[in-house]
Amino acid sequence: MDFELSDDIKEAVVRAKEFANKYFTEEVAEKSDFNEEFPTDIVAISKKEKVLDFSNPWKVLVTIEELVRRDPGLGISVTISAFGAEIFMFFGNDAQKEKYMNPVFAGKRTLGLGVTEAGGGSDVAGIKCEARLDGDSYVLNGGKMFISNGQIADHFLVLARTSPPPSPEKKHKGLSVFVVDSKSPGFAINKLHGKLGVRATNTAELIFDNVRVPKEDMVGEEGKGFYYIMTFFNISRIYVAAQGLGIAHGALDRLIEYSKKYAPVSETGELNENLQLAIAEIATRVEATRNITYKAASYLFKFTPNPIVTSMAKFYAAETAVFATKRAIELMSLHGLTSDLERFFRDAKILDIWEGTTEVEKLIITRMMLKEGGA
Amino acid sequence: MEEEYEILENTVKDFNAKYVENNSLKFENESMGKEFVKLLADQGFFSMMGQSGEEVADVKTLSVVLENLAKSVPAVAVKTLLANSFLSLVKDPEVTEAVANGSKSGTVTFSDLLVGPGQNGSLLLSDGKIKGEKQFVVGSDSDFIVTLLDTGELVLLKSGFTAGKKLKRLGFRSIGFSAVSVNSSDYEVLSKEGRKELEKLYYQLSIPVAAISLGMSEAVSQKGLDYAKVRTAFGHYLKDFQPLAFELTSLIAEMEILKRYFEVLISTSPSRKEAMFLKHKALALAKDISKTSLQIHGGYGYLEDFGIEKFYRDSMALSVLFHNEEHEMEVLSTLVFETKAGFV
Incomplete structure (x- = not known):
C-alpha cells in the first residue's frame, strides 16, 4: 500500500x-x-x-x-465538458466513439447527460421521457431537468423509456440511452436561473417535442439504459467526491489563513482552543475524504469498481464540504462572510443533491452490504 | 401566548400577505423601495423598542413582529431590527422622527463588537471632524449611522459619509453591506462610554435576533412539511421515508421547545443568560432546519423560485452579522460557570 x-x-x-x-x-x-x-x-x-x-x-x-x-x-x-463520455467508452460502438466521444476528449465538443426529470429526482427508473421507434429513427418526447451544460453541450446522452416496464417492481427495465444533437428540430432548452451556488456552471431544462434520433444513435442495447446510467454514476460519483474534497480543502485553506492573520489568541499566546480543535476536525475530515475518494478511485481505475466505497466517498465528501464551509464561516465571522468562502458555502450544498442524494448513497451502501456482506 | 401578542402576530401576518409575499424575491435580492419602507414604518414597526437607556428595553413586541416578518422575507425583519436598534440609541427628534416614519434610514455598526481590534477600520475625531473608514457596515446605504470611534465614543453620523463597494453578500441582499468612508463634521456624540452602550444594546437584541431565527425556522420547516406531503419518489410520498420524516420531526421538536421558551421569555423579564441561551440555540436551529428543508426539496430547493435557498443563506448570514460564536460563548460560559470561563 x-x-x-x-x-x-x-x-x-x-x-x-x-x-x-x-x-x-x-x-x-x-x-x-x-x-x-x-x-x-x-x-x-x-x-x-x-x-x-x-x-x-x-x-x-x-x-x-x-x-x-x-x-x-x-x-x-x-x-465537466466531457460529462457522460464514459458511457460511450464502455457501451458505445466504434462509430459513436469516433463521432461523439473522441471530439469531447479532444476538447472540441461538449457533452451533456439527460437523466433527471422534473418529477423524478433520485428515482431514475421512474422517468417519463419516452422514445418510440418510427421507421429508421426513434421519436423522443418528454423533458429533462437540472441538466449540466444544458445550453452549451453539442450533444446529450438522454435516458428514455423504449418499452413499458414488465412490472411496477421492474421499472428499471425498458430504458435506453440515445445521443441527441442539440440542434435537432423539436429540441428546446430553458436555462435555469437563480441557483444557490455553482452559478458559473450552466444548468438547464431540456424539452423534447417529437425529436427524431436515428436508430444508430442509440447507445448499447435497447432496454439496458438504466444499467448504463448506474455504471456511469459509479464513475461520476468519484469525481463528485473530488469536487467535495476540493471545496472542503478550500475552506480549510481559508480558515488556516484567517487563523494566522486575524484570529484571536488566548492569554497563553496561542490560538483559542475552540478554533484549534475546529481546524483539526476539518483537516481530519478532509484527509479522510481524500483517502476514501482515492480508494474508490483505485478500485474504479483498475476496472474493478466498488459501488459501496464509491457511495461512501460521494456522500462523505459532500457532507464534509458542507460541514467545512459552514464551520469555517462561523469561525471566521465577518472575514468569512465577506470573502470567497461565502461562495464555497453556497456551492457545497449541491453535492448533497446531484449524482444521487446523500440519502440515496447511504441506502446503496447498506443494501449492497446486506447483499454482498461488506465493503 | 398573551392575547396582545396574538393580535400583533395576526397584524404582521396580514401585512406579509398583503405587501410582502408577492414581492419576496425583489425584497430579498434587489431593494425594498422607499414606498415599502414607509409602509413598514406606518405600521409602527420601526419604533417598538424604546430607548436603550431604559433599564429593560421593550424587546417583546419587537420580537413578535420580527419573528413573523422573518417568515416571509428575513431581510425585512433585519431592516426592522436595524431601524429599532438605531432609534433606541438616538434622541435627536428630527432624526428619530425621520427614521421612525420611514422617510430616512438609520443603522448601527455592530461589527465593532464582532471582529478583533483594528479589523473593523478606524474612525478618529480631529479638529472637529470625524475621519476614517469603518468596515462591515450592515445598512451602509442608510442616511444615518451610529458607530464607535477608536477613542470609545459612540457617535451619530448625520452626513459626510459614503458607502464603498458592496461586500460579498451571502444573505439579506437588499440591505446595503459595505465599508463606509467618513469625513464628517455633521455628527453628535451619543455616549462617552460607547462600547459599553453598544454592548448593552447588542445583548438586548439577543431575543429579537432569536425571534428572527425562529421565524425563519418556522417558515422553512413548513415548506419542508408541505413539500414532503405532495412530492413522491420511488412510489411513496417523501414524508413516508423514515430518514427524512425523523430528521424533520426532530428539528421541529427542537423548534417547538425553543418557541415555548421564547414565549416564556417574552412574558417575563429574562436574564442576559436566558436570552443568550435562546439566541445561541435558535441561530443554530435555523441553519440546521434550512439545510434539511433544502435537502427535502432536492434540486428545486437549490433554485430561488422555491423560496428555500434564501433561508439557507440568510440563516448563516444572521449568525455572523449579529453574532460571534467564540465571543458569545466566552460570555455565556462565564455566566454559566459564574466565574470567568472558556477563554484559553
Missing part, C-alpha cells in the same frame, strides 16, 4: 494549481457567480492547454480537486 502520488500525478496537481492561479481570479469568479455566466473563455483555454489529461483518470481526479479548491463554480465548469 502506497499513499504517495506518483511524480506525473504530482505534476498534474502543480499544473492545475498554476492554471487556477492564473485564470481563476477573484474578479472572474465573482462575475461568473453574480451574473450566472458560464466561463466560456477559461473553458476554451483549459481545452487548448489540455488541463484535463483524459489519458490518465488519476490526473483528471486530482485536477478536479485542485481547480475546485480554488473556485468550485469555475473548477466544475472547466472539468
